[in-house]
Amino acid sequence: MLSTSLRSLRRLATTTAVVPSSILLRVSSRDCSRRWSSRQCVSPQKGSVGPSNSSVSGVFHRYIQNSGIFTSRTLLAEGDATLTPTSSPLIPPKLSKNSGKSDNPSILKPSKVQAVLKGIRQSPKKVNLVAKLVRGMRVEDALLQLQVTVKRAAKTVFKVIKSARANASHNHGFDPDRLIVEEAFVGKGMYLKRISYHAKGRSGIMERPHCRLTVILREITEEEEAKIAKIRVMNYKKLTRKEKQLVPHQLIETTPTWSRRTKETFVRTLNSNPSY
Template identity: 70%
Template sequence: MIRLLFTSTEFRSFVAEGISTTRSLLAPDDAMVPVTSPLTPPLGDGEETDKKGAVVKRLKVQAIKKDIKQSPKKVNLVAKLVRGMRVEDALLQLQVTVKRAAKTVYQVIHSARANAAHNHGLDPDKLIVEEAFVGKGLYLKRLSYHAKGRCGVMVRPRCRLTIVVREATAEEEAKIAKLRVSNYKKLTRKEKQLMPHWLIEVSPRWARKRKEEAGATA
């Protein structure tokens, strides 16, 4: 015997309001349309929509690395070197830079390029390092033992690095193409940064002197 969970009056009211009282699905499994979860992020295609529904392409993509165990001043010396460069030229420059922070900056720029290409659909060959700035992190204080039973306080600095990349405009692409055939005379600072494959010499001067002396003696 089947026991009803509601009376006939309630059943009539449910039918009048269009409320189903059956446990079976109204539509077969083949006719069901899957609904995406609001918690699942959409795949990046390089295009976003604004409040009006218009498609807007993201212009800037960033990558951040925190808790770098180095002084922000030393990391900023390398970040300043590649600021404004093309991403390909910046990676080439960092490969020949004799600085400990060059490896860290290289990793963050490489990560920013991957984010721009994979998540937002930007062209990796047209990317430019728009911003490269360093922020101060947590400074840890430790004891520094001195002579005669005394001690001081030494600081172990930490910092964070932020790299922002964007696609080059048509004017910048034309300027880069022009610089490839020019003789690099009387260039502005921005033009020098956009100079294709123009690596800055960062080897120590004492190493240069030793090479010159070795060549003179030979």
């Protein structure tokens, strides 16, 4: 009897769009009263009525989930055309089939993007020395500076800044040429303790420090961009002014010839002391 009722429900699911919940309750209660004892059936006060999900086929179970019987999202207002269905705030927003993004257009672009690297096997004090160097710099300038920095932590900071720039440009649509390092700070990680062997059978505790690095990027404003351009022009003028001073022939003329005494001092000495 149970198999025939389930077979009829499957046939009804393939022919109709929505299966009424009253039919499910009526068939399940009838099968429960005929085939099962009272101990095997669950009372309506304690739980749901009917067979378990294991007895229902996977196709029919997926049909019930996708048909929207237990949700109010696809319900239409009957009788009054002015009413519109409203979804529960506890249900997540429905996603479209073509794209993985939500249909809500009110998602704002973040002002800052970050990248975090955990488990760095180095002291946080040493990593912070390099992180302090690139704070407030443009991303392109920071990457160039880290390439010529002779520090072991420079490679780690370079990798995190590059990852943050990729996150900003790929995930959030930032312009990679207008990014600036807003923050670069180091946090203390797990300190592992190891045995340090000393002389004469003694021992001590040796610590293996770990840390984590966080880099936060943002786009520069128009005022900051104008200020950076002004500083570049001033630095170029200073550099060209110094280059003009370094003229080779002037350096050769001003270079004095080495001597213990010049001619003028020798003549002055003779005039002051004729006996010399």
